[in-house]
Amino acid sequence: MTEHGPGTSDADTLYVFAVCRNPDLSDVVGLPGVTDDSPVSPLSLGTLTAIVQTVRASDFTDEAWQARLSDQRELERYARAHHDVVSALAARCPTVPLPMATLYHGAQRARDALAEEEDRFHAALARIAHHAEWGVKVYASPGPRDDGDRPPARQVASADRSRPAPGAGLAYLNRRRGVQERRERSQHEALRTAEAVDTEVRGLATASRRLRVHPQPPGERRVQLLNATYLVAEHRAEELAVLTRTLRDRTGAQIELSGPWVPYSFVGEV
Structure with a gap:
């Protein structure tokens, strides 16, 4: 599902936390996500919604991510930030969490890639609802x-x-x-x-x-x-x-x- 993992161009990149249905973002707005550079926001996928954040691609190069993996405190910070967004969203609506560091080049690339998994998302959401x-x-x-x-x-x-x-x-x-x-x-x-x-x-x-x-x-x-x-x-x-x-x-x-x-x-x- 991930277009690419750590390691991108220098262009801004979308970090995707989760895919959900009929999101209530009241508990998500204001969360820092994995970076302070931009707010966590919704990305419409038609009948579904992805929860994303714009990040600097340079923070997710192979070298940067490998360094983060070797720094336990930094890795825990990213994992906690990712989980905080997913948990806040899941408390309000059925939510399919995506793996940490799921990244796409721009909104349209994210929409295209996630749309290919639409049937799987709908099935998973129906199964875990409530x-x-x-x-x-x-x-x-x-x-x-x-x-x-x-x-x-x-x-x-x-x-x-x-x-x-x-x-x-x-x-x-x-x-x-x-x-x-x-x-x-x-x-x-x-x-x-x-x-x-x-x-x-x-x-x-x-x-x-x-x-x-x-x-x-x-x-x-x-x-x-x-x-x-x-x-x-x-x-x-x-x-x-x-x-x-x-x-x-x-x-x-x-x-x-x-x-x-x-x-x-x-x-x-x-």
């Missing part, structure tokens, strides 16, 4: 240390102070086997719980996506079992909150609910 995205994560806590991990006890004797107690080796192996079996059962039960949570939330949602499970940072003992996102109708938001609390009580699992968010994960699925 919906929001919610995230659900399920965690399991590691079990306590088991004595089966300890080495076999040593029998202290005057002749040989390092000799194991009779039968200690076999007992140690049995303990280790038992520890492994308990861990496998615990993991299996935890995964079954995570699948059950996903099944119940999907029953309430309009659509869902399973995301990659994230490894936990150093020092975090919890294990992430489910990382999923759901498209939920606005009128079912409270129902989702109640369901999450019920699942926590019923399963004993650690369940985190986040949102509502702009449905970024579902605008590309029509």
Whole structure:
């Protein structure tokens, strides 16, 4: 969809934040967008509207963008500015957000390129209207240390102070086997719980996506079992909150609910 990414001529360029229908710009007017050089403004696409901002092409050359990618603070500033415009718009009307740094040479080039995606935009807008995205994560806590991990006890004797107690080796192996079996059962039960949570939330949602499970940072003992996102109708938001609390009580699992968010994960699925 993007005519070109970072890297343009020196002419002024349109930065496109999102495409929407019947926009209410009351919360968008006054936002700085990604630059202070020009206001955020609408661009008519006929039955749809793009929300754009005129930017200097020199700020989006390959070199400038690569430098920005290596500057975490600057990259976060651009990402936040982009998200602020999209979020303000989505709070007022169905909105399809475009990727950060979607750029076009002039208004007519933007209209021509975006018009080619008109059917997809209409389908996405119909799907996400009056919906929001919610995230659900399920965690399991590691079990306590088991004595089966300890080495076999040593029998202290005057002749040989390092000799194991009779039968200690076999007992140690049995303990280790038992520890492994308990861990496998615990993991299996935890995964079954995570699948059950996903099944119940999907029953309430309009659509869902399973995301990659994230490894936990150093020092975090919890294990992430489910990382999923759901498209939920606005009128079912409270129902989702109640369901999450019920699942926590019923399963004993650690369940985190986040949102509502702009449905970024579902605008590309029509």
